[in-house]
Amino acid sequence: MQRPVFVPRERRGNLTGMDKPLVGIVMGSRSDWAGLMEHTVATLTELGIPHDVRTLSAHRTPDALLEWIAAQEADGVEVFIAAAGGAAHLAGVVAAKTLKPVLAVPMPSKLDGIDSLLSMVQMPAGIPVPTLAIGKAGAINAALAAAQILAAKHDSIGAALADDRRRRAAAVLADPDPRLPAG
Ligand code: RP5
Secondary structure, X not given: OOOOOOOOHHHOOOOOOOOOOOEEEEEOOHHHHHHHHHHHHHHHHHOOOOEEEEEOOOOOOHHHHHHHHHHHHHHOOOEEEXXXXXXXXXXXXXXXXXXXXXXXXXXXXXXXXXXXXXXXXOOOOOOOOOEOOOOHHHHHHHHHHHHHHHHOOOHHHHHHHHHHHHHHHHHHHOOOOOOOOOO
16 A cells, blocks of 8 residues: 555654654655765754655655645744755745745765756745755755754754754864874
């Protein structure tokens, strides 16, 4: 039996162990997950930010994508993150259907992700798609940028971000002499 694309929150079980999602993450393919968008989810989880994550494609599953966007809006999601590779129109389609910010993460591709990056960053004026770096760095920074947007309204997320900055600084300062063996 085919799994349903969208299961209402109250019947979703404890997929992420979190409450009402504030961030909706969508990726164009399962191939965007391992080593890439899993870092978005890990970063949001570390920051304690509830999220929904789904594989849906602008060209392979357009109707299900629109249904998911509407469901996320109804659930109260405040930021979207969209990841795709190649002719990457997913983020643009999401942005066309919501007034919430849509952060785009270009996925590595046969053209090293340059095609994905340009597809996302070159949106015509009127429908913005703020675009992060290609691959893992963009996946992590999308989560942090979403947190920064949310922090304007949610104080606990601002506090979690400040802790994250302190941890990153401490990691550098713990091992500042590059002439010594790492660690
Ligand atoms: C895009 O095409 C996806 O976002 C993915 O990055 C790329 C390749 O997808 P697969 O052929 O691996 O499913 O739609």
